[in-house]
Amino acid sequence: xxxxxxxxxxxxxxxxxxxxxxxxxxxxxxxxxxxxxxxxxxxxxxxxxxxxxxxxxxxxxxxxxxxxxxxxxxxxxxxxxxxxxxxxxxxxxxxxxxxxxxxxxxxxxxxxxxxxxxxxxxxxxxxxxxxxxxxxxxxxxxxxxxxxxxxxxxxxxxxxxxxxxxxxxxxxxxxxxxxxxxxxxxxxxxxxxxxxxxxxxxxxxxxxxxxxxxxxxxxxxxxxxxxxxxxxxxxxxxxxxxxxxxxxxxxxxxxxxxxxxxxxxxxxxxxxxxxxxxxxxxxxxxxxxxxxxxxxxxxxxxxxxxxxxxxxxxxxxxxxxxxxxxxxxxxxxxxxxxxxxxxxxxxxxxxxxxxxxxxxxxxxxxxxxxxxxxxxxxxxxxxxxxxxxxxxxxxxxxxxxxxxxxxxxxxxxxxxxxxxxxxxxxxxxxxxxxxxxxxxxxxxxxxxxxxxxxxxxxxxxxxxxxxxxxxxxxxxxxxxxxxxxxxxxxxxxxxxxxxxxxxxxxxxxxxxxxxxxxxxxxxxxxxxxxxxxxxxxxxxxxxxxxxxxxxxxxxxxxxxxxxxxxxxxxxxxxx
Amino acid sequence: xxxxxxxxxxxxxxxxxxxxxxxxxxxxxxxxxxxxxxxxxxxxxxxxxxxxxxxxxxxxxxxxxxxxxxxxxxxxxxxxxxxxxxxxxxxxxxxxxxxxxxxxxxxxxxxxxxxxxxxxxxxxxxxxxxxxxxxxxxxxxxxxxxxxxxxxxxxxxxxxxxxxxxxxxxxxxxxxxxxxxxxxxxxxxxxxxxxxxxxxxx
Numbered sequence: 001x002x003x004x005x006x007x008x009x010x011x012x013x014x015x016x017x018x019x020x021x022x023x024x025x026x027x028x029x030x031x032x033x034x035x036x037x038x039x040x041x042x043x044x045x046x047x048x049x050x051x052x053x054x055x056x057x058x059x060x061x062x063x064x065x066x067x068x069x070x071x072x073x074x075x076x077x078x079x080x081x082x083x084x085x086x087x088x089x090x091x092x093x094x095x096x097x098x099x100x101x102x103x104x105x106x107x108x109x110x111x112x113x114x115x116x117x118x119x120x121x122x123x124x125x126x127x128x129x130x131x132x133x134x135x136x137x138x139x140x141x142x143x144x145x146x147x148x149x150x151x152x153x154x155x156x157x158x159x160x161x162x163x164x165x166x167x168x169x170x171x172x173x174x175x176x177x178x179x180x181x182x183x184x185x186x187x188x189x190x191x192x193x194x195x196x197x198x199x200x201x202x203x204x205x206x207x208x209x210x211x212x213x214x215x216x217x218x219x220x221x222x223x224x225x226x227x228x229x230x231x232x233x234x235x236x237x238x239x240x241x242x243x244x245x246x247x248x249x250x251x252x253x254x255x256x257x258x259x260x261x262x263x264x265x266x267x268x269x270x271x272x273x274x275x276x277x278x279x280x281x282x283x284x285x286x287x288x289x290x291x292x293x294x295x296x297x298x299x300x301x302x303x304x305x306x307x308x309x310x311x312x313x314x315x316x317x318x319x320x321x322x323x324x325x326x327x328x329x330x331x332x333x334x335x336x337x338x339x340x341x342x343x344x345x346x347x348x349x350x351x352x353x354x355x356x357x358x359x360x361x362x363x364x365x366x367x368x369x370x371x372x373x374x375x376x377x378x379x380x381x382x383x384x385x386x387x388x389x390x391x392x393x394x395x396x397x398x399x400x401x402x403x404x405x406x407x408x409x410x411x412x413x414x415x416x417x418x419x420x421x422x423x424x425x426x427x428x429x430x431x432x433x434x435x436x437x438x439x440x441x442x443x444x445x446x447x448x449x450x451x452x453x454x455x456x457x458x459x460x461x462x463x464x465x466x467x468x469x470x471x472x473x474x475x476x477x478x479x480x481x482x483x484x485x486x487x488x489x490x491x492x493x494x495x496x497x498x499x500x501x502x503x504x505x506x507x508x509x510x511x512x513x514x515x516x517x518x519x520x521x522x523x524x525x526x527x528x529x530x531x532x533x534x535x536x537x538x539x540x541x542x543x544x545x546x547x548x549x550x551x552x553x554x555x556x557x558x559x560x561x562x563x564x565x566x567x568x569x570x571x572x573x574x575x
Numbered sequence: 576x577x578x579x580x581x582x583x584x585x586x587x588x589x590x591x592x593x594x595x596x597x598x599x600x601x602x603x604x605x606x607x608x609x610x611x612x613x614x615x616x617x618x619x620x621x622x623x624x625x626x627x628x629x630x631x632x633x634x635x636x637x638x639x640x641x642x643x644x645x646x647x648x649x650x651x652x653x654x655x656x657x658x659x660x661x662x663x664x665x666x667x668x669x670x671x672x673x674x675x676x677x678x679x680x681x682x683x684x685x686x687x688x689x690x691x692x693x694x695x696x697x698x699x700x701x702x703x704x705x706x707x708x709x710x711x712x713x714x715x716x717x718x719x720x721x722x723x724x725x726x727x728x729x730x731x732x733x734x735x736x737x738x739x740x741x742x743x744x745x746x747x748x749x750x751x752x753x754x755x756x757x758x759x760x761x762x763x764x765x766x767x768x769x770x771x772x773x774x775x776x777x
Contacts (some may be wrong), residue, residue, distance in 0.1 A: 018747055037731070044729050048749065049756040065755075067740075067748040208677035298734060411733065414756075 001111060002121035003096070004221040005367055006221040010096055010118060011039075013071070019047045020069040022061055022077060022553055025406065026474075027393045028100060029076035030414050031215035031239035035222060035232050038081070042227055051410040053079060054549035055185060062087045068091070074101055076214050078553050082107040083115055098214045100243070100550055103205050106133055118217060176549050183268040207528035208553045210248040215239025216257065223264065233264055234386075235417060235480045237374045237527040238393070240545065244371075246394075246474065249482060251371070258285075258372055265423070266375070276473045281378035288373045289357055292436055293388055296429050299338045299345075299353070300324065307478075311485040312366045316444040327364050331356040378419060392416065395435050398472040429561030438469050443486050452487045454499070457574040459487065462565060463505040471515060473555045479503065480519045488522045500531070502567070506560055512563050514548075518554040529554045534573060542569035583619065583648035587655030594662055602685040611658065616652045619645050651720050670771045671701060730761045732773040733777050741767070 004011045019040065023033045033049060040047050048069075050061045058077055070497040072095050074083075079099025084107065089095070098118045103126075108115045110130055121127075194261050219236035227545065240261070244254045265283050281370070291309060294302035303324060304315045313327070314320035337345045345353075361367050377383040396413040401404050416424035446452060452461045461483060469475045481504035488496045498520045504515040519529030532553025539546035539558075543564045547557040558566060590608045623645045627639060667690060670678065676698045683691065695769035743763055751757075751772070767773045 037756075037758070041729070041731070046729070046747070046760075047756070047758045050752075053755070064752060065750045067750055068746070407753070409756060411756070 001109070001113075001116055002124075003116045003118050004120050006118060006217070008118070008173065009225045011221060011225065013094075014040075014045060014073075014081060015043055016045065016095075017071050018069055019045060020065050020072045021049045021075060022072065023051050023075045023410075024077035025051060025053045025410060026076060027242040027390060027397070027413070028213050028215050028239040030393065030410070031235040031242075031417065032075050032098060032213075034235050034414060035218045035415055036075070038217075038232060039222055039225070039227060044069070051407050052077065053406060054238070054550055054551065055086070059086060062089075069383070073098065079104045079108065079117065080208075080551065080553070081105055084111065086271060089114070098217060100210050100214050101211060102209050102211045102250075103207075106201075110134065110261055119212065124211070126204055128204055132200055133197050163308060167311055180461075202533075206533050208529050208532045209526070209528045210243060213240040213243050213249075213257075216261075219264075228264070228268065230268055230283060231419070233261075233268055234283060234376050237261060237386050238389045238417070242390045242393075245387060245390050246477065247520075247527050254311050255372070261374070281376065283370065284375050284377070286375060286386075287354075287358075287370050287383055288375070290369045290371055291356065293391060293429060293432060295342050295383065295385070297341060297342060297390070297433060298340055299328070299333065301343075301437075305440045307482045307485060308369055309366050309442065310405075311482070313364065314486075314489055316440070316447060316486070327360060330360055330363075371524045382422065384425070388429060389417075389425070391432040391436075392425050393412045394474055395431035396424070396428040398435070398469070399477050400472070435469055435475060435478075436465075439475070439482055442467075442479060443482050447486050447490060451547060452483060452501070454493075455567065455571045457571065458466065458499050459484065459501040461501065461503045462563070463503070464507060466506040471507050473517065473550060473552065475517070476503055476505050476515060476517050477555075484519055485522055497499060498522060502531075502570070504563060507557065512560045513557050514560045516556050516563075516566075518559060534570065538570040538573050539564060541573065544567055544569075583645075584655065586615060587652045587659075590659045591655055594659060601663060601670070601682060601685050602665070602686040603688065609659070611651055612656055616649055619649050619652075623649070643775065645686065663690065664693060668697055670694070671698055676702070720733045725761055727760055729755065729758055730764070730768075731758050731776045732764060732768065733757075734777055735772060735774050738767070738772050 021033055021036060023029045030315055037047065037049065046063060047336065050065055052058050052061050055423075058074075062072070066089075070092055072089075072097060073094060076099050078086075078095070080103065082094055082105050083089075083097070084303065091114075093114070095115045096118060097115065102124070104117060104124070106115060106128065109127060213236070215236045216239060219228065219232055222232050240254065240257055243249045244251065262285050265285060269282065284351050290306060291299075291302040292306045294306075297305075303309045303313075310316070310320075313323050315324055323472050325335070333345075333349060333356070337349055342350065343377060358370055361369055368404050373386050375383060375385050376389075393413045393504075396416060397406075397409050400409055412424060413428075416419045416428055423508050446461065452459050454460075461472060461480070470479055480501055484501040487501075493543045501519045502516060503519070504514050504516045506512075516535070518529065518535070520527055520529055532548070535546060535553075536548065542562075542565050544562040546566075549557065586608060590605055590612065593602060593608075594701075596602075623642060626642055626645075628764075630638070630642075655762065665688075667686070670682065671694065678686070678691070678694060688695070733756050734751045734753055737753050741749045741751050741764075743749065743760065749757060749759065752769075756776075764773055768775050
């Protein structure tokens with residue numbers, strides 16, 4: 001069931017109790033869990049935070065940490081699977097789900113008391129009505145009982161009045177025929193109802209998309225409890241920026257949320273007393289550029305490695321490079337300065353950089369490069385845009401090494417959010433630079449070698465050997481999006497912008513598993529992804545063992561050897 | 576032809592070198608060494624006394640530097656011995672803060688009788704102080720629990736290794752698995768933090 005009044009129905013229920021927080025492996029979830037932890041600390045509620053990566057991880061974590069816990073909060077996980085069936089919890093355990101994945105599982109929505117989904121039911125779309133999916137099968141059972149009972153009665157009561165006996169068999173026979181007909185009619189109706197239900201469910205679960213950011217929802221709870229502050233607001237901003245940058249929500253939805261966040265920012269900035277000192281922590285709203293980490297890099301590099309500018313100007317070709325130099329020339333930015341780190345450029349140039357790019361954006365066809373976002377500045381030197389945080393955290397999360405497990409990376413990313421651990425954030429930014437440079441190089445080599453193949457209704461791209469960066473879902477997703485845009489920019493086929501892309505990369509050579517990611521076409525504005533269902537059906541048809549473990553349904557794992565068979569059946573399916 | 580000249584103060588220096596080598600633990604009380612130093616002191620003193628009394632008789636001043644030299648050697652031996660004993664006492668005091676009022680058996684063997692008495696007396700003084708410091712509440716404050724004053728009732732900890740189940744005072748069972756983060760009452764998880772199983776996140 002939906003819980004809209006977070007303060008009374010969610011928070012007040014949890015005060016004084018012990019809570020298990022299960023967190024999914026993505027940035028929005030990390031931000032939401034940090035905000036939740038800060039809230040719980042105020043009221044001294046004991047909690048335990050467990051990071052997980054997929055459905056099996058969720059099951060394992062629940063089984064291990066079950067203990068005496070009566071309240072479990074699932075952050076960005078578990079909304080789309082039937083929790084009660086998956087985890088088989090005891091009756092007193094209550095689950096609170098704060099998930100931005102959609103579509104939500106119907107069993108979770110219509111559960112009575114065990115599963116509570118935080119959010120507004122009216123904002124959700126297309127939830128099937130209860131009657132259309134859950135069949136009230138009690139009526140039919142009663143009928144069956146009735147039809148068998150009178151016969152038994154007749155057998156038992158041997159002695160009876162003859163009149164009644166004469167009449168009874170006749171009415172019984174008639175009604176038996178009638179009843180038989182009725183039963184057939186009912187069965188037909190039932191079958192019809194079932195096919196209708198399958199159709200509704202298919203339509204409901206066909207597209208997977210994302211709803212409101214979990215971090216933002218938890219921040220609103222903090223606001224209603226009057227326990228919000230700049231730190232929590234900043235984490236909420238990072239959460240929603242992640243949704244925009246990784247293509248989970250469309251820019252329209254993002255702009256809608258911006259207004260609300262701006263009101264929070266102005267309220268909190270006016271609350272603090274020391275807003276006049278230079279070194280106070282401030283969050284400012286400004287129009288910023290879609291250039292990756294441009295404050296920490298030379299301008300040329302950030303232009304080259306950002307997906308939007310790179311694909312519009314085609315910066316992996318020689319001609320593209322020339323256009324970039326033209327653009328810099330018109331902006332009045334000397335090449336010497338453009339090749340140095342942003343912080344080392346002249347102050348005048350830095351101040352004018354944004355306005356110059358904005359002015360020339362139309363001419364060079366990079367109009368969408370400007371977008372509204374927030375910047376955090378504290379102390380005299382630190383100034384970070386929300387996007388910087390997102391990319392740094394992404395890089396940290398995917399920096400799994402031999403002695404560094406995914407949980408270590410998760411905890412490191414969680415630490416990097418707090419302002420005390422600035423060196424973790426800087427390390428993350430460096431790592432993110434390497435990641436983006438690697439993505440660009442890969443895209444360049446793939447486009448030149450024409451490694452993106454078309455399978456009629458979609459493109460596919462297969463990496464042959466495992467890569468330090470691209471064997472992880474988010475990095476592979478970044479690469480795939482960049483590649484698709486680049487391919488669309490260079491190819492002359494008319495339907496190129498309408499075709500989606502499937503990218504695959506081996507996970508580890510020893511087990512022979514590989515990771516598969518599906519990306520929506522370029523022309524589609526909304527990030528509704530139908531690949532979840534498509535993968536499932538293709539796997540069924542071709543008999544391939546598919547591991548749809550992650551909570552993002554468009555990311556799956558399968559065996560390297562099954563890849564071709566799977567792609568063939570997918571081609572047939574989507575044709 | 577090499578003559579092995581024995582310097583004054585060598586044995587005392589050896590004692591101190593031994594102590595310096597094992598800087599954290601307390602080595603066994605070098606009974607022998609201390610006795611040798613004491614004997615050396617005695618020998619030098621006797622020589623000096625003999626020389627001083629001979630001076631009284633003869634009035635010969637030419638051997639005065641030798642007297643001074645022996646006196647200096649005496650004082651040096653005394654200083655080394657005192658430093659040795661004092662350093663050991665200091666480490667014993669630290670023992671009380673780390674291990675509590677009972678000395679572990681293997682360390683006890685390294686201490687001599689007076690040192691054990693010293694430890695017990697120190698323990699007693701500390702306990703009396705802790706009692707008096709907490710006389711408002713009627714309970715002694717265990718100062719040895721935290722080396723820094725605690726700031727809050729609950730602390731956030733991260734689990735460094737798999738520990739298994741841990742039961743709190745009110746019966747709640749917490750499963751301590753590697754890399755899980757918890758928020759627990761300070762008093763009960765302090766021992767785990769000290770052992771290094773949980774890491775306190777500031």
